[in-house]
Amino acid sequence: HFVYMLFTGMFLLEMALDRDMRFGLALHHWTTILLGFWGIPAANTLKNSPMLLRAYGAISLYMSTEQNVFLEMLLYQKRIYIPRLYYISAVYYATSRLLVTVLSMMTWWQAYDAVFVQNVADSWLVYGMWVFLPIANVILNFAQYTTISSLFGIAHKVSCRAAATSGKAALEVEVSSCRHGDVPAAMPRSGGDSEIVSSRKSSPTTAVGMRFAAERRLLQAQAQCRLLDAFAQFDEDHRGAITRVDWEREVSHIWRGEWFVPRAAFSRIFDDLVASARDGKVSFEAFSNYFARYMLGEADFSLVLVALAVKRAHAEPEVDAAVRAVFERKHREVVECLVQQCHGPKQPAADKTRSDVECASASAGSPGCGDEADWLYDGVVVQAMRANLALHTEDDWPMRTWSMPTRLNVA
Numbered sequence: 001h002f003v004y005m006l007f008t009g010m011f012l013l014e015m016a017l018d019r020d021m022r023f024g025l026a027l028h029h030w031t032t033i034l035l036g037f038w039g040i041p042a043a044n045t046l047k048n049s050p051m052l053l054r055a056y057g058a059i060s061l062y063m064s065t066e067q068n069v070f071l072e073m074l075l076y077q078k079r080i081y082i083p084r085l086y087y088i089s090a091v092y093y094a095t096s097r098l099l100v101t102v103l104s105m106m107t108w109w110q111a112y113d114a115v116f117v118q119n120v121a122d123s124w125l126v127y128g129m130w131v132f133l134p135i136a137n138v139i140l141n142f143a144q145y146t147t148i149s150s151l152f153g154i155a156h157k158v159s160c161r162a163a164a165t166s167g168k169a170a171l172e173v174e175v176s177s178c179r180h181g182d183v184p185a186a187m188p189r190s191g192g193d194s195e196i197v198s199s200r201k202s203s204p205t206t207a208v209g210m211r212f213a214a215e216r217r218l219l220q221a222q223a224q225c226r227l228l229d230a231f232a233q234f235d236e237d238h239r240g241a242i243t244r245v246d247w248e249r250e251v252s253h254i255w256r257g258e259w260f261v262p263r264a265a266f267s268r269i270f271d272d273l274v275a276s277a278r279d280g281k282v283s284f285e286a287f288s289n290y291f292a293r294y295m296l297g298e299a300d301f302s303l304v305l306v307a308l309a310v311k312r313a314h315a316e317p318e319v320d321a322a323v324r325a326v327f328e329r330k331h332r333e334v335v336e337c338l339v340q341q342c343h344g345p346k347q348p349a350a351d352k353t354r355s356d357v358e359c360a361s362a363s364a365g366s367p368g369c370g371d372e373a374d375w376l377y378d379g380v381v382v383q384a385m386r387a388n389l390a391l392h393t394e395d396d397w398p399m400r401t402w403s404m405p406t407r408l409n410v411a
Contacts, residue, residue, distance in 0.1 A: 028143035042129035045121045051114035055107040061100045081162045086155035153238035168221040223295035230301040242282040265309040299341040307334045
C-alpha cells in the first residue's frame with residue numbers, strides 16, 4: 001500500500017509541474033494511479049487472496065524497476081557523458097520490461113481460479129480488476145515503448161557528444177602545437193584514442209598552412225558540438241528526428257524575442273530542412289548538413305536561426321521598402337554579433353597587405369606575424385559565413401561551404 005501511495009504522489013506532482021508532458025507518459029501515470037485506487041480495494045474484497053496479490057504485485061514491478069531512468073536523466077541534465085553507461089541502462093530497461101510483462105501475464109492467468117472458481121467475494125469490483133490487468137499491461141507497455149526509444153536515442157546522442165568533445169579536445173592540442181611551429185607526426189584519430197607521439201619543427205610556410213588547416217577543423221568541431229546541443233533541444237523526446245511540432249515549439253521561444261520577423265519565415269526554414277533530408281526525416285545528419293555552412297565556431301545557434309529567418313523574410317517580393325530596411329538593419333546586427341561571439345577578424349598593426357605565405361616566410365620572431373596569421377585565417381572563415389548568410393533575393397545563390405571532417409561526422 002505504501003509503495004503505491006508513494007508512486008501516486010510522485011506521479012501527481014510530476015503531472016502538476018510538467019505542462020508539456022507527452023501523451024504516452026501521462027497515460028502511464030494515470031493508469032498507475034487507477035491501478036492503485038482500484039487494486040487495493042479489490043484485493044481486500046477478495047480477502048487478500050495470495051493469487052490476486054501476486055498478480056497485483058507483478059504488475060507493480062513496472063514502476064519499481066524504472067529508477068534507472070531517473071538516474072540516467074539526472075546524468076544527462078548534468079552533462080555527464082558516459083556512453084557505455086547509457087547503453088547499459090537502455091538495455092536493462094528494455095529487458096526488464098519484457099520480463100515483467102511475461103511475469104505479470106502468468107500471475108494474472110493463475111489468479112483466474114481465485115477470482116472466478118473459488119469466488120470468495122462474488123464482487124464486480126474484483127471481476128473488473130481481473131479483466132483490467134491485461135488492459136493495463138498493454139497501456140503500460142505502449143507508454144514504456146516510447147521510453148525505450150527515448151533511452152536509446154539519449155544513448156546515441158551521448159555517444160555522438162562524447163566523440164565530438166573528444167575530437168575537439170584532440171584538435172585543440174593539434175592547434176596548440178601548430179601555433180608553436182610544431183607539425184604533429186601522428187594525428188589523433190576520431191575519439192582521441194591515438195596520441196601525438198612526436199613532433200618536428202616545421203618551416204614557417206608549412207606551419208601556417210598546417211595551422212590554418214587545424215584551426216579550420218577545430219572551428220568545424222566547435223560548430224558540430226553546437227549543432228548537437230541545438231538538435232537535442234528540438235528533439236525533446238529523444239527519438240532521433242525532429243517533427244514540425246518539435247520545430248514550432250522550440251522556435252516559439254526564439255520568436256517571442258524577435259516578434260517582428262514573420263513566423264512563416266521560420267516555418268519555411270523547416271520546409272527546406274525536410275526537402276534537404278534524404279527520406280524527408282530531419283535526423284541529426286540532415287540537420288547538421290543544412291546548418292553547418294552557416295555556423296561559426298561556438299556562436300549561438302539561435303542567432304544563426306534568426307539571421308536565416310530574416311534572410312528568408314527579406315527575400316519575399318511583397319515586402320515593403322521600409323520593412324526591408326528594418327530587416328537589413330537587424331540582419332547586420334545579428335551577423336556582427338555572431339562574428340563577435342567567435343572573436344572575428346581584427347586587423348593587426350602590421351602591414352595588412354601581406355599574404356599568409358609572406359607572413360610565414362618572415363622570421364618566427366617578427367612582430368605581428370602571429371597576429372596577422374590569426375587575422376588572415378579568421379577573415380577567410382568569417383567571409384564564407386557572411387557570404388552564406390548574406391541577403392539575396394535568389395534562393396539558389398551559391399554557398400561557400402566546407403565539409404565536416406570524417407573524424408567528427410558522428411551522426
